[in-house]
Amino acid sequence: MGGDGIVPDPAPDAALLPVRVSLRLDLASGARVGPGKIALLEAIGRTGSIAGAARALDMSYPRAWKLVEALDAALGVAVVTRAPGGQRGGGAALTAAGHALIARYRAVEAAAQHHAGPAPAAGRR
Numbered sequence: 001m002g003g004d005g006i007v008p009d010p011a012p013d014a015a016l017l018p019v020r021v022s023l024r025l026d027l028a029s030g031a032r033v034g035p036g037k038i039a040l041l042e043a044i045g046r047t048g049s050i051a052g053a054a055r056a057l058d059m060s061y062p063r064a065w066k067l068v069e070a071l072d073a074a075l076g077v078a079v080v081t082r083a084p085g086g087q088r089g090g091g092a093a094l095t096a097a098g099h100a101l102i103a104r105y106r107a108v109e110a111a112a113q114h115h116a117g118p119a120p121a122a123g124r125r
Helices: 035-047 050-056 059-074 096-116
Strands: 082-083 091-094
Touching: 035 059, 035 082, 035 091, 035 096, 050 059, 059 082, 059 096, 091 096
Parallel strands: none
Antiparallel strands: 082 091
């Protein structure tokens, strides 16, 4: 108790505080897959292109391309199919491996979030 006679409120139980889970998967290859690479794959799935995904995530195209190549190398299989650009345009689409990686990551994330408790309300951290 301080000299002013005011007793501070006890700190809330940390176990009851809302938390948001953020995780990274460590692959057997030594590579890591976290929220950034998963967001990139999901954006490629939505936009149909690596360039479009990069723009949507405010990421440079070379960075997005390198991340896709790193995922391909880490998994030993392509996560994205690419069609070269040009007059008819190019494009990109997720492969079965890309879809599976997203699904597995999101499943692990959901299980971890379930065990951690509710996430904070939107807009609050």
